[in-house]
Amino acid sequence: MRFDADTLTISPQILSLIAEIDEFKGAWKALGTLAPERLSALRRVATIESIGSSTRIEGSRLSDREVERLLSNLEIQKFETRDEQEVAGYADVMETVFAHADAIDITENHIKQLHRDLLAHSAKDERHRGHYKTNPNHVSAFDAEGKEIGVVFETASPFETPRMMAELVEWTRAALDDRTTHPLLVIAIFTVVFLAIHPFQDGNGRLSRVLTTLLLLRCGYAYVPYSSLESVIEQTKESYYLALRRTQGTIRGDAPEWEPWVLYFLRALQQQKQKLEAKIERERIVIGALPALSVQILELARDHGRLTIGQIVKLTGANRNTIKKHLKDLVSSSHLTQHGTGKGTWYGRG
Known part of the structure; x- marks a missing residue:
């Protein structure tokens, strides 16, 4: 088998694709300025x-x-x-x-x-x-x-x-x-x-x-x-x-x-x-449009995989009823999915 690229014709299409990918590679430092927890998610x-x-x-x-x-x-x-x-x-x-x-x-x-x-x-x-x-x-x-x-x-x-x-x-x-x-x-x-x-x-x-x-x-x-x-x-x-x-x-x-x-x-x-x-x-867009507590809940859901209301109360220190309102809005906007009912209810990524 031959492994060299001597027989590969570097067409304008190949050059254009490489240039586009390398441009993004070079711009990543600027694009990657999201908060560490967002990048982690x-x-x-x-x-x-x-x-x-x-x-x-x-x-x-x-x-x-x-x-x-x-x-x-x-x-x-x-x-x-x-x-x-x-x-x-x-x-x-x-x-x-x-x-x-x-x-x-x-x-x-x-x-x-x-x-x-x-x-x-x-x-x-x-x-x-x-x-x-x-x-x-x-x-x-x-x-x-x-x-x-x-x-x-x-x-x-x-x-x-x-x-x-x-x-x-x-x-x-x-x-x-x-x-x-x-x-x-x-x-x-x-x-x-x-x-x-x-x-x-x-x-x-x-x-x-x-x-x-x-x-x-x-x-x-x-x-x-x-x-x-x-x-x-x-x-x-x-x-x-x-x-x-x-x-x-x-x-x-x-x-x-x-x-x-x-x-x-x-x-x-x-x-x-x-x-x-x-x-x-x-x-x-999510960060700019959602209330701070909603963003925090989304980050917790992505880091933990699944969350109950009790866990969110413990992790955020926020009022239980306030959290329920934020969860309702996040579910209705498809940012989160509700699983189960009653005491067995938990929330995960949408």
Whole structure:
């Protein structure tokens, strides 16, 4: 496989997308002047969306609300279903990447450690987590009854995988260091080649999205934790797979066609930053339009996940009847959702 971008034609469209994304990257310091608790709320929402979307792309059936409930109880350390195990593992790894991106260089050891942690809660994957595959794992198509009907894409063989991963990591590190290729193009090529190799027995799709986030953070795209790239991919899943297949089908030749995947990747990053711009604007409108106590209640709901009136009284010190009035207004404006009735009533994000 070739990893260089020599065969990629840098079209005006690609240049325009890169310029737009980099402009937002440069403006983030000014855009990110929301209060820390507001940024924390944005990050929590984006993290829930990312975990939910990335696991659903691979077949999970948990909604974002179910993911949110699970994340609020991660200390239980016991997850009954594979969907829950995958969510817990993804949450752990995302937290590691967000907290320590500067210290996690792209090395084979770090990639294996992230894979190990990604599957840490899955007993089914205990044997192979953190290790390259030992059996073929070609991407196959299945019929409605789950029977394999054909191979869609042939990934690297177990024998080829260690060499190809070593070459990919070496190329990525060198390309990011010498800066002759724009980092967004380097990250795009890394991702599509990683998925073509499919180095682990399972978890490759989820890990590819974790590594994409890691590389973006290491390249200075500091806004990434506040807007979910995974949710963009989930919403454009057909285009995602089509772009992957169109580029991956040419990777083993002398002239890989990077453009289908690069264009998809850059457009996804464009949508990610556009979603964040819209969220920031809405946050500013909320802050400017709502009473101070209502804003405080919203922040508590986003930080705690679910709140009762008693909890709000205790946390704010405000009068119970005043809080009820604010809660009624927040529910009617769809900022909060009321769950249950009577003494069992609690409130969560709208």
